Amino acid sequence: MRLRAAALCPRQSGNAEMTRILHRSIGGRLPQAAAGQGIFITDNDGRSYIDGSGGAAVSCLGHGHPEVMAAMRAQMDRIAYAHTSFFTTDVAEELAERLVALAPEGLDYVYLVSGGSEAVEAAMKMARQYFVEIGQPQRRHFIARRQSYHGNTLGALAAGGNAWRRAQFQPILPETHHVSPCYAYRDQRDGETPEAYAARLADELEAKILELGADEVIAFIAEPVVGATLGAVGPVADYFTRIRSICDKYGVLLILDEVMCGMGRTGTMFACEQEGISPDLVTIAKGLGGGYQPIGAVLLSDKVYRSFAEGSGLFQHGHTYICHPMAAAAANKVVELISQPEMLANVRMMGERLQAGLDARLGQHAHVGDIRGRGLFRGIEIVADKETKTPFDPALKMHARIKKEAMARGLLCYPMGGTIDGRIGDHVLLAPPYIIRPEEIDQIVERIGGAIDAAVRS
Numbered sequence: 001m002r003l004r005a006a007a008l009c010p011r012q013s014g015n016a017e018m019t020r021i022l023h024r025s026i027g028g029r030l031p032q033a034a035a036g037q038g039i040f041i042t043d044n045d046g047r048s049y050i051d052g053s054g055g056a057a058v059s060c061l062g063h064g065h066p067e068v069m070a071a072m073r074a075q076m077d078r079i080a081y082a083h084t085s086f087f088t089t090d091v092a093e094e095l096a097e098r099l100v101a102l103a104p105e106g107l108d109y110v111y112l113v114s115g116g117s118e119a120v121e122a123a124m125k126m127a128r129q130y131f132v133e134i135g136q137p138q139r140r141h142f143i144a145r146r147q148s149y150h151g152n153t154l155g156a157l158a159a160g161g162n163a164w165r166r167a168q169f170q171p172i173l174p175e176t177h178h179v180s181p182c183y184a185y186r187d188q189r190d191g192e193t194p195e196a197y198a199a200r201l202a203d204e205l206e207a208k209i210l211e212l213g214a215d216e217v218i219a220f221i222a223e224p225v226v227g228a229t230l231g232a233v234g235p236v237a238d239y240f241t242r243i244r245s246i247c248d249k250y251g252v253l254l255i256l257d258e259v260m261c262g263m264g265r266t267g268t269m270f271a272c273e274q275e276g277i278s279p280d281l282v283t284i285a286k287g288l289g290g291g292y293q294p295i296g297a298v299l300l301s302d303k304v305y306r307s308f309a310e311g312s313g314l315f316q317h318g319h320t321y322i323c324h325p326m327a328a329a330a331a332n333k334v335v336e337l338i339s340q341p342e343m344l345a346n347v348r349m350m351g352e353r354l355q356a357g358l359d360a361r362l363g364q365h366a367h368v369g370d371i372r373g374r375g376l377f378r379g380i381e382i383v384a385d386k387e388t389k390t391p392f393d394p395a396l397k398m399h400a401r402i403k404k405e406a407m408a409r410g411l412l413c414y415p416m417g418g419t420i421d422g423r424i425g426d427h428v429l430l431a432p433p434y435i436i437r438p439e440e441i442d443q444i445v446e447r448i449g450g451a452i453d454a455a456v457r458s
């Protein structure tokens with residue numbers, strides 16, 4: 001029997017007659033997840049799936065991890081909730097200490113929220129308030145990149161450059177400005193070196209800052225490795241060092257959104273470590289709680305923190321569930337486990353194995369344009385014509401077909417595409433848990449290969 005939950009839930013499916021849950025799209029029907037163990041999810045019909053995308057790059061430790069569950073139970077026995085206007089908690093303090101110890105140089109303070117969009121909203125407001133505090137209230141513009149995703153609340157949606165997600169909300173979105181993403185597969189010109197490409201993009205950002213008024217820009221926001229809208233697209237060499245110096249030149253803050261690519265996903269705790277730069281603010285979520293609790297965070301630099309501490313003495317923001325003790329207890333254990341050197345080494349090793357397996361199975365495939373990514377964060381871009389990189393007709397929803405075929409083969413992969421800015425095609429994202437073993441990587445390769453073959457044939 002189906003649960004008649006009077007809840008609003010944002011994920012797809014739900015036969016309207018069978019459920020009261022408003023899912024992301026109405027109609028169709030998804031299986032009910034019944035149990036999870038390790039890298040597997042079992043549905044109510046007893047079918048088992050490899051969680052090859054960790055949901056949406058969330059389940060970094062897999063399901064049913066005994067140590068995380070024990071930490072949550074212990075916290076539940078002590079106290080589940082205390083409001084931040086009265087109390088802090090040892091678990092929240094410990095989590096903040098742990099994150100700061102792991103973070104890139106200079107990120108010394110932590111603001112704990114309940115998810116990725118909340119983290120992005122908080123980071124944007126922090127950046128704005130920073131300039132108010134230091135006497136530059138005229139700064140009002142945010143610059144982000146096209147084909148990016150930063151969340152679904154209004155501020156975060158405005159920052160995102162995904163035309164399809166923005167379309168019907170455009171009239172009510174705060175104004176945000178966009179420049180090109182760093183997307184070598186499609187945008188690096190023939191004969192252009194990665195360095196020259198990076199320089200071209202940095203010039204574009206500088207031109208945008210000057211167009212808006214150098215002393216009117218608050219921040220530039222970008223994902224170090226783009227997840228949901230491009231499918232694990234990392235920057236070319238030099239890109240972020242150039243971006244960092246352009247921001248510094250004009251006193252613009254750099255916000256890096258590591259909600260999807262952070263927390264060990266790319267093989268280092270923070271993806272930006274691989275770029276050799278430190279942002280002023282970084283947002284994290286997803287892997288921070290590993291799916292055990294909803295949690296997100298903003299890490300901020302001493303410079304930003306001091307502007308509040310020595311200014312108004314308050315960050316003018318807040319939600320009822322910030323610093324939630326249950327979420328902090330789960331995240332504290334998750335971060336302790338994923339930051340172990342052997343865990344991150346497994347992410348890198350299994351990530352290489354996944355890339356090599358995908359290259360071998362799909363590298364010559366007539367409809368696979370690009371296979372890319374870092375660590376256990378890999379994207380496959382599907383095209384109608386490999387030579388010209390022409391996407392499939394969006395009406396075919398090739399990404400959704402692949403997801404369906406993958407599920408039929410017992411694999412979960414995260415699909416996206418078709419209608420983004422009308423110019424890129426379909427991709428699927430693979431982001432399995434960090435505890436995955438070599439033979440399980442090989443199964444993912446085999447199943448996704450079969451799913452792509454079947455989807456493009458159908």
Ligand code: PLP
Pocket residue numbers: 056115116117118120149150151152223227228257258259260261285286
């Ligand atoms: N930022 C990035 C880069 C994301 O990928 C996402 C979600 O996919 C978000 C922000 C929003 O996070 P949430 O869905 O937890 O609100």
